[in-house]
Amino acid sequence: MPAYLPRLVDDQLTRGLRSAGAVVLEGPKACGKTTTARQQAASLVRLDASPQLRVAGQVDPGLLLAGETPRLIDEWQLVPEVWNAVRHSVDERQASGQFILTGSATPTDDVTRHTGAGRFSRVRMMPMSLLEQQRSSGEVSLRALLDGEAASSAGSDLDLLGVAQLLCRGGWPGNLERELGDAINANRDYLATIAGADIVTLDGVRRDPRKVSALIFALARNAGTYVTNRTLQADITGDGQNLAPRTLDSYLDALARLWLYVEQPAWGQHMRSSAQVRRAPKRHLVDPSLAAAALGATPEALVADPETFGQLFESLVFRDLSIYAQAIDARVFAYQDTAAELDAVVVRGDRWMGVEVKLSGRAEIVDGAASGMLRLAERMRTPPSALAVVTATGPSYRRPDGVVVTSILDLGP
Structure with a gap:
């Protein structure tokens, strides 16, 4: 595996985990969300890798939440029911930095309209800048x-x-x-x-x-x-x-x-x-x-x-x-x-x-x-x-x- 090139959103993700129960890291496909989130996650589940897991998660989204925290739920929008499950879990645990949700598509507003203050922090991620590619001096x-x-x-x-x-x-x-x-x-x-x-x-x-x-x-x-x-x-x-x-x-x-x-x-x-x-x-x-x-x-x-x-x-x-x-x-x-x-x-x-x-x-x-x-x-x-x-x-x-x-x-x- 190539070495991880630091991203400017690393610090933003860290701040989000300190200030909210869950962080939503969102941006276009292939911009590096999963790799970046894995740098700070203690456990993960990849919903794009298992159709069976997606089916099970639709029936019981709570089973996707079990694991060391911060728990990374990758491509969460594939099982939209996860949103409310995470919301309720954050309410019950009353602790920051419980989940990282990565997504390369924004579901309909109906899925995320019940956000709740203090539960979710949103971090937008884009493709790499020239500085992050180590092609800009940043001077x-x-x-x-x-x-x-x-x-x-x-x-x-x-x-x-x-x-x-x-x-x-x-x-x-x-x-x-x-x-x-x-x-x-x-x-x-x-x-x-x-x-x-x-x-x-x-x-x-x-x-x-x-x-x-x-x-x-x-x-x-x-x-x-x-x-x-x-x-x-x-x-x-x-x-x-x-x-x-x-x-x-x-x-x-x-x-x-x-x-x-x-x-x-x-x-x-x-x-x-x-x-x-x-x-x-x-x-x-x-x-x-x-x-x-x-x-x-x-x-x-x-x-x-x-x-x-x-x-x-x-x-x-x-x-x-x-x-x-x-x-x-x-x-x-x-x-x-x-x-x-x-x-x-x-x-x-x-x-x-x-x-x-x-x-x-x-x-x-x-x-x-x-x-x-x-x-x-x-x-x-x-x-x-x-x-x-x-x-x-x-x-x-x-x-x-x-x-x-x-x-x-x-x-x-």
Whole structure:
């Protein structure tokens, strides 16, 4: 077995076990939930490994709870009756850290509506960031930036092709030791499994795999943008399929419950002017490698197509920012009004940081991004704690105007 690479959610899982009777660790399939949970579990039961155990658990879910604590119940959503059994057991035991429930799909709200204060703590897990893959130095701290500090770094010697390779490989633990071509094929197989099987076993509703694949392609084609449902429908139609508006909502909800589709919510709380602020979210697949796989893109093809590469690189930055922000109790938004936009806004308490994402760190590119952010910051009620341009490669430093330039290969929590 390969050595365990620490994850940023390790500490969050530890805190959850101290503060609640059970922790729900949830995220997309193959992001490493089971391996991470096993680092802190004293016993486990894997519901995806035994149909007989699932049948028995549906009849008597209590039998799944017996074992040393913390007891790991893996893929708990396969036996939804476990939820209330754990809830009642936590009430009876009156102790923290009794159970870890991992799940790669969110059941219907009816299953989990009776949560109970203090019983469950939720921890979201995503694919691995570049820091967790040991491909980022972490020398530029997101927390420090929000505190008004800045670090400098000479940067990595990786070039754009190397970054494209990291993007296409993705943050999937199982891909780290694979040849790049095999990792890309695994990502394509992942999408095929989602479309042909996982989205059906989610809730028993039959969905057309061709339409699911067309929707995933449309999301990939528009990754990191404010794409509307109408545009998604047009792209799906162009792919030879058709989804009615209500059906499209249902398919998007299913992909979100599988943690495959994520939204970057809009932010506009600090605007001073009367400019109209966009309220719709940006849309992403949970890892940019899936968008590359859906598009059939290779690293070489991305380098040859800077527009697509830049779009998917923004999704890569969003993925890593989201992981780092969660580790420091912050959130990641997007901002756009009629005059300007920010690719990302990191908010922690009463502090915020504006981020622009650029593939290139060339002076003329960074100058334009920095001047635009500075003009926008002047129109905000609350000044930013930091403004940053995140690039694919190059050094990390603070400019004379105060704007930080940092490579994604230097960024960390």
